[in-house]
Amino acid sequence: MIISSCLLLFACKKDNKTERFKFLTGHVWTTESLLANGADASGPGGILEQFKGDAKFNEDGTGYFGIFTGTWRFNIDETELVIVTDTQLLPIITDIVELNALSLVVTTLYPNPIDQAHPINIRMTFKAK
Amino acid sequence: MRYLLIAILISLNTHLIGADAIRIVKGVVIDKRTHDILAGVYVIYGKNLGTVTDENGNFLIKTELDKLTITFQFIGYESLTKEIHIVSDSTIEIEIGMETKIREIDQVVVTANRSEQKVAELTVSMDIIKSAFLSDNHITDAQEIINKTPGIEVMDGQASIRGGSGFSYGAGSRVLALIDGLPMVSADAGNIKWQFLPLENLAQIEIIKGASSVLYGSAALNGIINFRTADATNIPDTRFFIETGIFDKPKNKDRVWWNTPRTFSNSSFSHLQKYGKNDIGISGNLMIDEGYRRFNGEKLARISLKLKHFNSKVEGLTYGINLNSGYTVKKDFVLWENADSGALKQDVSTASEFHGTFFTADPFISLRKTNHFRHDLRARLQSSLNRLPDNEQNNSDAISVYSEYQLWYKVFEFLDITSGVSENYSKVNSIFFGDHNSMNVAGFTQFEIRPLPRLKGVAGIRIENNSLDGINDKIIPVFRAGLNWQAADYTFLRASFGQGYRYPSIAEKFAATTLGSIKIIANPDIQSESGWSSEIGIKQGLSFGKMTGQADISIFYMRNSNLIEYMFGSYPAEGLGFKATNKEESRIYGSELEFLLSGSFGKISTSISGGYTFIYPVEVNPYTNENTDIYLKYRRKQSGNISLSTSWKKFNIGLNLYFKSKILNIDEVFLTTPILVGFNDYWAGHNTGYGLLDGSLCYRLNDKLNLSLAVKNITNTEYMGRPGDIQPQRNFSLRFSGKF
Numbered sequence: 001m002i003i004s005s006c007l008l009l010f011a012c013k014k015d016n017k018t019e020r021f022k023f024l025t026g027h028v029w030t031t032e033s034l035l036a037n038g039a040d041a042s043g044p045g046g047i048l049e050q051f052k053g054d055a056k057f058n059e060d061g062t063g064y065f066g067i068f069t070g071t072w073r074f075n076i077d078e079t080e081l082v083i084v085t086d087t088q089l090l091p092i093i094t095d096i097v098e099l100n101a102l103s104l105v106v107t108t109l110y111p112n113p114i115d116q117a118h119p120i121n122i123r124m125t126f127k128a129k
Numbered sequence: 130m131r132y133l134l135i136a137i138l139i140s141l142n143t144h145l146i147g148a149d150a151i152r153i154v155k156g157v158v159i160d161k162r163t164h165d166i167l168a169g170v171y172v173i174y175g176k177n178l179g180t181v182t183d184e185n186g187n188f189l190i191k192t193e194l195d196k197l198t199i200t201f202q203f204i205g206y207e208s209l210t211k212e213i214h215i216v217s218d219s220t221i222e223i224e225i226g227m228e229t230k231i232r233e234i235d236q237v238v239v240t241a242n243r244s245e246q247k248v249a250e251l252t253v254s255m256d257i258i259k260s261a262f263l264s265d266n267h268i269t270d271a272q273e274i275i276n277k278t279p280g281i282e283v284m285d286g287q288a289s290i291r292g293g294s295g296f297s298y299g300a301g302s303r304v305l306a307l308i309d310g311l312p313m314v315s316a317d318a319g320n321i322k323w324q325f326l327p328l329e330n331l332a333q334i335e336i337i338k339g340a341s342s343v344l345y346g347s348a349a350l351n352g353i354i355n356f357r358t359a360d361a362t363n364i365p366d367t368r369f370f371i372e373t374g375i376f377d378k379p380k381n382k383d384r385v386w387w388n389t390p391r392t393f394s395n396s397s398f399s400h401l402q403k404y405g406k407n408d409i410g411i412s413g414n415l416m417i418d419e420g421y422r423r424f425n426g427e428k429l430a431r432i433s434l435k436l437k438h439f440n441s442k443v444e445g446l447t448y449g450i451n452l453n454s455g456y457t458v459k460k461d462f463v464l465w466e467n468a469d470s471g472a473l474k475q476d477v478s479t480a481s482e483f484h485g486t487f488f489t490a491d492p493f494i495s496l497r498k499t500n501h502f503r504h505d506l507r508a509r510l511q512s513s514l515n516r517l518p519d520n521e522q523n524n525s526d527a528i529s530v531y532s533e534y535q536l537w538y539k540v541f542e543f544l545d546i547t548s549g550v551s552e553n554y555s556k557v558n559s560i561f562f563g564d565h566n567s568m569n570v571a572g573f574t575q576f577e578i579r580p581l582p583r584l585k586g587v588a589g590i591r592i593e594n595n596s597l598d599g600i601n602d603k604i605i606p607v608f609r610a611g612l613n614w615q616a617a618d619y620t621f622l623r624a625s626f627g628q629g630y631r632y633p634s635i636a637e638k639f640a641a642t643t644l645g646s647i648k649i650i651a652n653p654d655i656q657s658e659s660g661w662s663s664e665i666g667i668k669q670g671l672s673f674g675k676m677t678g679q680a681d682i683s684i685f686y687m688r689n690s691n692l693i694e695y696m697f698g699s700y701p702a703e704g705l706g707f708k709a710t711n712k713e714e715s716r717i718y719g720s721e722l723e724f725l726l727s728g729s730f731g732k733i734s735t736s737i738s739g740g741y742t743f744i745y746p747v748e749v750n751p752y753t754n755e756n757t758d759i760y761l762k763y764r765r766k767q768s769g770n771i772s773l774s775t776s777w778k779k780f781n782i783g784l785n786l787y788f789k790s791k792i793l794n795i796d797e798v799f800l801t802t803p804i805l806v807g808f809n810d811y812w813a814g815h816n817t818g819y820g821l822l823d824g825s826l827c828y829r830l831n832d833k834l835n836l837s838l839a840v841k842n843i844t845n846t847e848y849m850g851r852p853g854d855i856q857p858q859r860n861f862s863l864r865f866s867g868k869f
Binding site (some may be wrong): 075089091108 | 654656691696697698699700701702703704705710711750751752753797798801802
């Protein structure tokens with residue numbers, strides 16, 4: 001009985017629906033600005049062009065992000081948002097600067113293929129649709 | 130009446146004459162299988178009548194009786210009783226061959242419940258490796274023997290039991306290594322210092338497969354490996370060996386980079402002796418390994434000393450100290466030059482000489498009254514110094530002081546309680562990790578109840594707190610429970626549940642460095658891992674004709690959360706590199722079968738043992754709590770082994786077959802970036818299962834000396850541990866050993 005009780009107790013599903021989780025998954029987000037080193041990079045040929053458009057973070061950890069589909073997750077204290085897609089070689093690991101019912105702002109560094117010593121500062125701003 | 134009186138007198142006279150006649154029984158006691166002399170065997174031939182065999186295995190009984198029932202008893206052997214008839218004034222000479230207790234279910238272990246118990250009565254799965262297996266197979270590296278145990282993989286120093294761990298570059302072991310029950314992981318990297326384990330004076334290795342944090346705290350998330358050293362007995366015991374070996378060419382001759390063959394040599398000794406009330410044990414080991422890979426050699430020296438005193442005034446009071454130290458100079462293999470001709474050549478950018486010094490001092494005092502109580506106060510002062518002359522910013526000094534008090538008390542015949550408190554203070558001085566200190570305090574209690582003669586229940590709780598640099602983490606409670614029911618004489622059913630957790634190591638939090646093209650990024654915000662494991666199992670004694678033994682089958686399930694994994698990516702503040710993250714949520718389902726059979730057929734004695742483990746290790750979606758279709762990294766679904774050992778006259782032959790299926794998943798970075806040159810193509814062609822065959826042949830020169838030859842990887846199979854880490858090709862070793 002003790003063992004069965006332990007198994008039942010610890011097998012129970014955790015409630016992961018924190019406030020940040022609800023904010024992120026509660027909306028379809030649309031890009032407001034996509035900046036690389038402070039300049040707009042969402043135009044044709046820009047390095048963030050393919051992120052332009054809508055992003056949806058589903059409750060099951062899947063989603064779409066511009067033209068990409070894949071998975072997303074928070075880090076343990078929900079200060080980072082990590083996006084993994086099949087088409088990107090590396091996971092996109094971002095710091096969450098702002099996340100509320102209306103706004104999502106994330107920043108990261110991305111390798112600079114021309115100058116590896118100076119990665120590109122990325123800042124992506126989304127508004128709830 | 131007269132005749133009756135005469136008859137009584139005659140009878141009495143006859144009896145007295147008979148009583149005066151001395152009869153002598155002389156004999157020698159040997160191991161029936163190996164013909165080794167057995168010294169210290171109890172020879173009992175009546176109430177309070179007995180003797181002990183001397184160092185040559187001889188005993189002598191003088192008696193006035195014409196019939197004796199003699200019982201021979203010796204630890205590790207089946208008791209044997211002989212009835213002897215002796216005619217008056219004569220001497221009888223006998224040879225007694227005692228059989229080892231081949232059913233492992235009778236073996237006594239201490240790790241599972243922190244008190245002595247028969248392995249069959251445990252509620253958890255435990256493997257036992259006897260020191261003889263190491264010597265028979267020329268195994269001098271603790272990693273090698275653990276890696277060859279069913280259900281366990283050691284990947285570049287990182288142990289994983291039943292898939293509970295992946296590979297995290299040597300930092301933060303989820304398997305806790307113990308020497309004689311005290312933790313032996315480095316205070317900085319939280320890893321096992323395999324090379325400093327005192328294998329030269331080993332009694333046995335006990336492995337618990339599953340979360341064991343209730344009894345052993347943080348780092349026992351995935352299990353325990355306890356290296357138990359041998360104690361002195363009434364008979365002095367001296368052993369030694371010297372060994373030399375050579376690596377063959379690999380199957381792919383393009384990989385040969387040397388002009389002269391690569392060799393290795395090893396020598397070892399140990400001596401155990403009692404001097405009155407004192408036990409003394411001393412042992413040492415010297416090893417030189419040129420390495421089969423360029424820039425990957427090692428020189429190692431170890432020495433250990435055990436001192437124990439039995440107080441003559443207070444019965445059951447013992448105290449002493451164990452000392453263990455070692456020094457190594459080596460180059461760890463990190464990256465190859467390329468996947469072809471450079472696969473066995475370390476890239477110059479990562480070849481860095483490492484000088485490691487290790488020292489432990491373990492004072493202890495114990496007061497025990499058999500079957501009533503036991504108090505144990507033990508401590509370990511551990512120092513680990515890492516020096517990298519070519520890369521001094523990676524130097525590290527780590528000192529820890531561990532102490533524990535434990536009480537075992539038999540409350541009632543059906544109830545035992547084991548309680549204790551422990552602390553572990555660590556201090557790390559390093560540019561690599563930064564300067565840090567940590568303190569861990571814990572208390573634990575475990576109840577063991579036997580409500581019915583064949584039923585045993587165990588329940589325990591531990592409360593532990595960790596602080597780092599003066600900042601307290603939350604208090605962690607963990608639980609365990611288990612049952613063992615002896616369903617029949619040789620049938621034991623068990624079920625268990627145990628929680629585990631692990632505080633991140635200082636390396637995982639603070640290590641920041643660059644190794645060649647690999648950048649490691651610190652993550653001070655990393656959190657503890659946690660999980661639990663459960664299993665049901667059956668242990669069955671077996672008997673087939675002259676073969677006896679045991680089989681063990683178990684089904685297990687593990688669930689872990691926030692597992693720390695090094696993730697490669699471009700991080701917002703630090704850029705491109707590896708960083709420890711609480712990424713992995715996992716479930717592992719599995720089953721395991723292990724068996725041992727042994728027996729004698731005339732002059733041939735043989736034993737066969739083996740095991741097979743199947744796991745299904747899968748990532749869990751943290752938001753739905755459902756399994757994904759992604760396998761956990763660096764795990765294999767299947768592994769197993771089968772070992773055969775046969776002795777005939779002066780020869781002993783051993784064959785060991787190991788097999789492992791392919792690695793299910795690895796870090797994408799190795800496939801999508803040029804960190805490991807040529808790895809992508811190599812992986813596509815070489816990530817397959819593999820089988821390894823090792824063999825050994827031993828010739829007994831006399832009662833004390835042996836000469837043996839071992840060939841490892843007989844088929845010269847090429848196989849890999851973690852990415853880029855090709856394992857040794859075929860190698861030969863010749864050993865001269867003795868036991869006095």
